[in-house]
Amino acid sequence: MPELPDVEKFRLYLQSTALHQQIRTTSIVDAAVLKGIGESHFSESLRGRTFEKAHRHGKFCFLRQDDQRFVFLHFGMTGFVKYYTKEMTAPEHIRLSFEFTNDYTLAYNCQRKFGQVGITNDIEGFIDSEELGPDALDGEFGEDEFIQRLQGRRGMLKTALMNQQVIAGIGNIYSDEILFQQRLHPKISLGQLKKTTLQRIYTTMREVLTKAIHAEADPAKMAPSMLTHHRYGDGKCPSCKADIEKIEVAGRRSCYCPSCQDN
Numbered sequence: 001m002p003e004l005p006d007v008e009k010f011r012l013y014l015q016s017t018a019l020h021q022q023i024r025t026t027s028i029v030d031a032a033v034l035k036g037i038g039e040s041h042f043s044e045s046l047r048g049r050t051f052e053k054a055h056r057h058g059k060f061c062f063l064r065q066d067d068q069r070f071v072f073l074h075f076g077m078t079g080f081v082k083y084y085t086k087e088m089t090a091p092e093h094i095r096l097s098f099e100f101t102n103d104y105t106l107a108y109n110c111q112r113k114f115g116q117v118g119i120t121n122d123i124e125g126f127i128d129s130e131e132l133g134p135d136a137l138d139g140e141f142g143e144d145e146f147i148q149r150l151q152g153r154r155g156m157l158k159t160a161l162m163n164q165q166v167i168a169g170i171g172n173i174y175s176d177e178i179l180f181q182q183r184l185h186p187k188i189s190l191g192q193l194k195k196t197t198l199q200r201i202y203t204t205m206r207e208v209l210t211k212a213i214h215a216e217a218d219p220a221k222m223a224p225s226m227l228t229h230h231r232y233g234d235g236k237c238p239s240c241k242a243d244i245e246k247i248e249v250a251g252r253r254s255c256y257c258p259s260c261q262d263n
């Protein structure tokens with residue numbers, strides 16, 4: 001499932017491909033991905049427009065149009081974007097695409113239909129209406145606010161890290177990575193954590209996400225000290241070489257090292 005580092009990769013991709021080209025038509029293959037707007041209204045409001053800038057908040061990408069409105073994209077479980085010409089292979093599972101006057105197409109693809117696309121007038125208002133927490137890498141989201149948001153909550157740390165209303169951007173993979181880097185069990189509850197531990201978790205969260213972005217969200221390019229590198233690789237803990245195990249936490253399949261994360 002695309003998390004903050006994956007969506008940041010999509011943002012950079014959109015930023016370097018699909019901007020400043022006039023949209024000739026919009027094809028909606030599957031109207032089920034549209035959220036809060038009908039098929040014809042969506043197409044009409046995009047015709048003749050250009051995208052001027054790509055933004056991101058948590059797991060959402062926003063394409064700013066030249067009329068200052070935004071197309072928002074959420075990638076669900078399997079979504080991604082591709083910019084291509086007729087000579088190139090079109091991706092499978094296109095749900096919606098924008099055809100530009102330069103004969104390029106920007107396709108929004110989603111194999112499993114959990115993605116969302118729509119239009120919003122402003123990003124701040126969208127964040128409020130979706131009740132999203134601060135972006136995990138936002139420069140203004142500091143340690144104090146992180147601690148405020150987590151302290152006093154019930155339940156597990158992992159659940160809170162993955163809750164988009166608490167912090168936006170983290171899902172199953174990177175919450176596992178943060179827990180591993182702090183040698184905390186995936187089922188550890190927030191009540192067990194001291195303030196100093198929460199401070200360390202904040203720093204680790206920022207480091208893990210930044211490193212993952214630098215590795216273009218590709219586990220193979222991540223440092224060998226990262227669990228994510230090994231969960232998609234040899235399946236061994238990078239510290240003690242024990243087999244990485246899986247347990248069900250908050251309805252997700254969490255990976256961890258039973259010997260390093262045994263607290």
Ligand SMILES: [Zn+2]
Nearest residue numbers: 237240257260
């Ligand atoms: Zn280990």
